[in-house]
Amino acid sequence: MTEDASRMGIATWDLGITCGNDTSVQVDRGEPKQRKARQSTTAMVRVWNDQGLVGVTSTNDLSPPGLTAALAGAHQASAFGDAQSPPRLSPQARDPLTPLHQPPQPTLPMQTLLERLLDAERQVLSSHQAISTVPYNGLAQSQRERLYINSAGAVRRQSTTSASLWLYPRAEEAGRKPRSAGAVRLATGVDDLDLEGCIAEATERTISHLDYAPIDTGVYTVCFGPEAFLDLLWAFGSMVNAQAVLDGISLSRRSSLGAQVASHLLTVADDARHPGHVAAPEFDGEGTPTRRLPLIEGGRLRHFLHSEGTARAFADGSVATGHANLGAKVTLSPQWLDVEGQRGDSSLSRDSSSGVVLIDSLSALHAGVKASQGSFSLPFDGWLLSGGERRSIEAATVAGDIRSALQHIVACEGEPQCTPSGRSPHVWVEGLTITGEA
């Protein structure tokens, strides 16, 4: 790479590579269905030309000719680089890394995966007579190796393993609509997966939706479960994204730092290195070490996610925060959100409240969220609470404005629970519109 770069007159470059081996199985009513294995590589080459303009090319061919071709492609593309805000190598790409303690787990034979998934499916199917299929199911394991190197001598390398189990049963009773809910578990290896917990959660959730009723359209207090609240925060991640601020598509502005953007009860950090984050990255696409970053404290906006380029553009002492994705235009995204709310109104409780909508999971976030406008209108799975009793809601959407919703948080209940995308307690929000299907 170095020699090729020199030959092409490229003094500055960097390279990010990800290699993976994935295996997965799927079953259908006691029989193996599909077994899959995938070996994959992806590489992104970024070069700076003699005018300081940047070009990139991605490839999945890691051979010397393949990488040389990508280097040449990136060099050609650099002629069209953005002269106004070209990125630079991250000054933190050579900083010492604190290793994460997630030792890679061994890969299990596919037959073992099949046996465990068949057993899980059998337990789900036998849990209730209304459950006749588990149409969406799978057990997967993955090995990943990441590499980041650059012409300034940075070398980052990390190996991770992960495993996932998902079970989404379908239940149907005579004369009633089919119902479905599910559960997902992640771990660093198949042996560490909480199979029993996943089975129990998938069946309990699905069964709890069998007895459903329509809900009257109106304005309700809503209690978001941890997954649902985290999904909402992720969907509006541009609020804390410095690149989105610079691009003018964020609800926030540079001057928003310090502003009260949420109820004083809400505190949110992004913490890629949290022990609950499976296969957590030690560094981002620019080689910058990951870290815990306070985003909202007591409702006040404290920090934005930054790349090398946005931190330089802000010129306010900001530094890259370990959230960058390599590309012709560097993008930013959260890693793993950690919500730590204060209790607030202690009279609000899932065990005793009435007339409250408890939202378990949100759907169709790609369609129902207008991140630049702040609005959302999303279908959900959930229950109407009555004195702590739960009755499944037949079909409904929840709608609101994220800025208003965050300001109207009235309680954060229970211990934060870990999910694949972060950690959160149950979060209560007043004044959201629920539309029930007639």
Next chain:
Amino acid sequence: MPSLCLDPPVTSRLDPLDERWRSRLEELLAAGMGAGADLVEIFVERNDQLSVLAEQERITSVSPALGCGAGIRVFKGNCDGFAATNDLSGPALMTALEQALGMLGLCRSASASRWQGLAALRDYGSVKEQWLKACPTVPDAAERLRQATAALDRHGRHLQARRASFARDWQEVLVAASDGTFARDLRLHQTTGLTLLAADGDHRATISRRDGRADDPDFLANWPVEDVAVSACRSAGKMLYADVVKAGDYPVVLANRFGGVIFHEACGHLLETTQVERGSTPFADKIGQAIAHPAVTAVDEGLSPNSFGSLTMDDEGMAPQRTVLIKDGVLQCFLSDRAGEMRTGHPRTGSGRRQSHGFAAASRMRNTFIASGPHKPGDLIDSIDHGLYCKQMGGGSVGPTGQFNFAVEEAYWIENGCLREDKPVKGATLIGDAVTVLPRISMCADDTALAAGFCGSVSGSVYVTVGQPHVKVDRITVGGR
């Protein structure tokens, strides 16, 4: 685990995917059949992609991407094993085959297979070889995108962000199977996008327009930049100060073109054999029965020239068809691929599709639309006292029990048979399920048109078109505030 050392054996980009692959593929297929497989299929591809983004007056991203790989699928009884690799070298492909065989408890044997070999190559790509060279260069694309953002600037008000994008995907594929299938194709897909964010105080509106065509190197040159920009800016002007829609049940008129996304999501997916296999479609045993209003005839086909979902062959080497799904409200058939035919008995329809070599093919839609009816669009409006006109649809999805939801990007009230363009509303979401809504599509206009889109499902993201005429739904739940 693949190594990150930079000297493994590799693929060569100077190795065309054509007749010269015959012996390599036959060796793999013979090995698979010799191991006891019922059928072995190999999908090989190379890609050359480019995407360009303009923001305001600047080009902020030029991203070329090169790729290659193979997916090998082995069938035995009703089961299949699938292995994919980026490495097109002989040893790597044999390793992938052995992996797929091993998933089914099969292993290569020394004994020779009785397999008869591949048929003559059907080369659908030979007439397309020059298309890539005819596609726009990066400077051409950059100039066109700058024209687009400039047009937005000229026609829009209160614009806070303007974006124009272009993407080109050139794919070379070779499909070989132990039933003798041997076919090659070249595919060209190009898309353009225009997005603006208008903001005035607390009022905000985001408007997007997307278009796409297959097998048309001149697509970008012919992109009607000015018209698209005017349309987007006009919508933004209407929606910036629009009221939020009041939630409730309404009669609705859905505009043509991208309005067809509802049929695609709410009904089309339920007519794929993958859903029949899973037991997750309510229509599994409804062939010959009425599942929709008699006004509804729906088609899925891969034949319309240059339409985004059109194919010369599917990803299993089969020529596409015109498949009538619903005729006068009565279910006619399902969309089926090789595995779907084997597991459900529904014959293949040339609908086996996949995003890339990394996915096994599955039954997927192509160009899916509701056919034109006898009415004029105005007739539909005239028939409604108080309802909603959904002019531009956003995205949507369907859940595992068939419940769908769709965001409406641009909508207006209908009052006393009149379209009130002075009463735009935003924040609407249409929700329901196919079983309930299909019988409520009571009127179809005579203006069916198609719109390009992307569909994500079990075999990844594939190019599709959706379409319909203006249709009236007698009653549907509209989520709002």
